[in-house]
Amino acid sequence: MLKNAPWITLLFFFLFFTTHNTFSQRKSKNGSKATTASEMKVRPKLVVGIVVDQMRYDYLTRFWDHYGDGGFKRLVNNGFNCKNNHFNYSPTSTGPGHASIYTGTTPATHGIIGNNWYEKGSATEVYCASDNEYTAVGTDSDTGRMSPKRMLVSTITDELRLHTQMRGKTIAIALKDRGAVLPGGFTANAAYWFHGMEEGHWISSTYYMNELPKWVTDFNASNAAEQYKKPWTALKALNSYTESGLDNNPFESLFEGEKSPTFPHDLPTLWGANNQFDIIRPTPYGNSLTADFALAALSGENLGQDAITDFLAVSFSSTDYVGHHYGVNSKEIQDTYLRLDQDLERLFKGLDKKVGDGTYTVFLTADHGAIDVPAYLKSRKLPAGYMEWDALKERFGTFLQYTYGTKDIVKNFSNDQFFLDHKIVNNLDLDLGKVQERMATELLTYEGIDRVYTGVQMRNNNYVKGIPYILQNGYHQKRSGDVLVVLRPGMVTYGVTGSTHGSPQVYDTHVPLLFYGMGIRSGSTVNRTEIPDIAPTMATLLGISFPNGTTGNPISEVLE
Structure with missing residues (x-):
């Protein structure tokens, strides 16, 4: 019996390594099932x-x-x-x-x-x-x-x-x-x-x-x-x-x-x-x-x-x-x-x-x-309301005229973003980042506005959570504006009937x-x-x- 022991030992190791090798082929390094060829070929007929x-x-x-x-x-x-x-x-x-x-x-x-x-x-x-x-x-x-x-x-x-x-x-x-x-x-x-x-x-x-x-x-x-x-x-x-x-x-x-x-x-x-x-x-x-x-x-x-x-x-x-x-x-x-x-x-x-x-x-x-509908929320005593942009534009226009000598420094307002006339900024020998920041500081004093961010912030910072993260993911450096406005939760720019979105x-x-x-x-x-x-x-x-x-x-x- 002892004479056969080496052969039995060799047979044991052969079976172990063969089984282990086959098992390893079926399992990835982290223990999960490996992908088979048939799995790679599975395709739905229609998505x-x-x-x-x-x-x-x-x-x-x-x-x-x-x-x-x-x-x-x-x-x-x-x-x-x-x-x-x-x-x-x-x-x-x-x-x-x-x-x-x-x-x-x-x-x-x-x-x-x-x-x-x-x-x-x-x-x-x-x-x-x-x-x-x-x-x-x-x-x-x-x-x-x-x-x-x-x-x-x-x-x-x-x-x-x-x-x-x-x-x-x-x-x-x-x-x-x-x-x-x-x-x-x-x-x-x-x-x-x-x-x-x-x-x-x-x-x-x-x-x-x-x-x-x-x-x-x-x-x-x-x-x-x-x-x-x-x-x-x-x-x-x-x-x-x-x-x-x-x-x-x-x-x-x-x-x-x-x-x-x-x-x-x-x-x-x-x-x-x-x-x-x-x-x-x-x-x-x-x-x-x-x-x-x-x-x-x-x-x-x-x-x-x-x-x-x-x-x-x-x-x-x-x-x-x-x-x-x-x-x-x-x-x-x-x-x-x-x-x-x-x-x-x-x-x-x-x-x-x-x-x-x-x-x-x-x-x-x-x-x-x-x-x-914010009007409905208000009727239920929840904080909600409507942004009066016309009143804001008049007040903001006065600020622009007083600060920069012209309202034309802002070319457009859309999608809650102000677009500046960069030629006017340059002609006035102004620093774009400081102009954006000054406007943001002014806008933060207006009722209904919750937060304001600048284009410089969107380009230079790396936000990973919260509202600034969401804004940055929506900010295209070539297409988006200079100053981004976020209304208070529950506030919208819309009529008093029906729901809206965009925030x-x-x-x-x-x-x-x-x-x-x-x-x-x-x-x-x-x-x-x-x-x-x-x-x-x-x-x-x-x-x-x-x-x-x-x-x-x-x-x-x-x-x-």
Whole structure:
């Protein structure tokens, strides 16, 4: 027996090292399972990016008991819910929001610093998606003169197109042009938006095509929008909408011709006085029409029908129009979300049928949140109010005249930023940083202004948290202004009816982020996530390059 001991010992070590080597190949150095070749090849047939315009996070929880099982609840219960998701920049508005979601970065990098902004070189105001080099397709109006040229970096949709050698399709859809153009990126096969007025058609731009494809012309010819020329009645009994305020209250706007902001809203009667098909926008029917068109695109473009991943970007814009019109505490906003829940269920069923449940991946988020109507907050004894900019401008103009001998030292005020005339500053032999600082000190004495920062501070400092961090992420060194103003929480520059957004305050930054489908874990997190994390998370899932300006990070908890 002892003679065989060396052989037994050798056999033991051989088996140990063979087993250990095999095990090591399956485990990484930190003990986690190593990636296999088959895992590297997993690809969803279709990615569906959904942006709900002006959706606060608490719309998920507030209306939860009214939702069905196939819409929001399907995403939450079977997908991954990032409960503490925020915009990490301001202004929190539609153009920057859509750009940030799809580029994986902030306005400081992608350059979309507002829906509109003052362009220093031309001394004019520009729109985030406008481009006069192109013309409309599908209408004779100028509403189609659009392209993504003002965006400075690539999108997740661009990177997917590049990765697939342009074989994977990208189709982007929204009522708003900017809600389609910016998500589609530079390489989209098509971006479509809605032209209302007397037409009620989906249109595009010669940036993408010279004529609409047959499925779009067929959709427009079917008078699909015409079916929504009907009264807007509540989906459920109004007395069941206990999560919202009174139906008749002074905090809501009226359609032209209405006597009270109450259900039902008689769209056929109000049609002519409210720009005809445009009245669909501030009703839930605009979202339903968007879902109709998205389902038509699914079939018309044969999305998700092969092994090459396609991308469908859909933005539901009517939630924003309704929020601006009625406010976040209105029965109209509740009804709009209950109807959107049904439209989402309809969209998901269409995806199940056309693409196959478990073969596509969805993310859903928002482009910004919204404040409750300040007039309503005041009525509840909460600190809130309205900034009287006209009075401020007069007082500030007097300060400028007295201090510098001219009001013209300020060329523009927009997006809560003052733009200075640098030529005048130089001609007066003034130090730009000191001028900015002196103006900031003056503005801090005005009622309603909470904080003021200067362009020099934005360029020279590195903020890592709080309001200055949010402002800096929204500050583009070539495009942004010289003095940045932050209003007190609860203060807005807006009318006394309806809700608005745009600030760095938490009610504008806290929005949903849900993932669902192929490659997505089931669960939730209360760890902070940020909007620029979405694109790198999806890029990691797809195994493609991050958009070239990415500053966000993949959310590891989300991915299987």
